Amino acid sequence: MAKLIFTQQLGRFMRVPQVDTTAADLRGALDGCFADHPRLRGYVLDEQGGLRENVVIFIDGRRARDPKRLDDALAPDSQVYILQALSGG
Template identity: 75%
Template sequence: MAHIIFTQQLARFMPVPKLEVQAADLRGALDGAFAGNARLRGYVLDDQGCLRENVVIFIDGQRSRDRVLLADALRPDSQIYILQALSGG
C-alpha cells in the first residue's frame, strides 16, 4: 500500500495522520485520504479539485508533475509526502 505522510507544517492547522491507501494514481490516493476529512481536503485541494498553489507533493522523492488531474502514477509501495510550499526570503 502507498503511504501518505503530511509534514508537520500542516499539523499546526489540523490533525495529519500517516495513512496507507491502495491507489494507482495520486488522485485515487488523495480521494482515499480525504474520504473522512473534508477540512484536510480543503487545505490541500482548491474548489476545482486541483492542488493548491501553496502545497507541494513529492512521490518517491520526485515532485508531482500534474497539479490539475493529479494523475501521477503510484507504485504499490510509494511514499507520498504532502507539504506546504514555502516562499520568500
C-alpha cells in the first residue's frame, strides 16, 4: 500500500498520522485521509481544494506536478510526504 506521511511541522497544530492507502492517485489518497482526519484538510488544502501555497507534496522523491488537480498517480509502494514549504531570505 502507498503511504501518506505528514511531517512534524503540522504536528504543532494536531496529531499527524501516517496513512496507508490503496488510492490510485494523490487526490484519492488525500480525500480518503481527510475523511478520517477532517481537521487536517484545512492545513493542506485551500478553499478551492488545491494545495495551499505553504504546503508541498513529494511522491517517491519527486514534487507533485499540479497543486490544483493533485492527480499524480500512486504506485502500490509509493511514499508521499506532505510538508510545509519553507521560505526565507
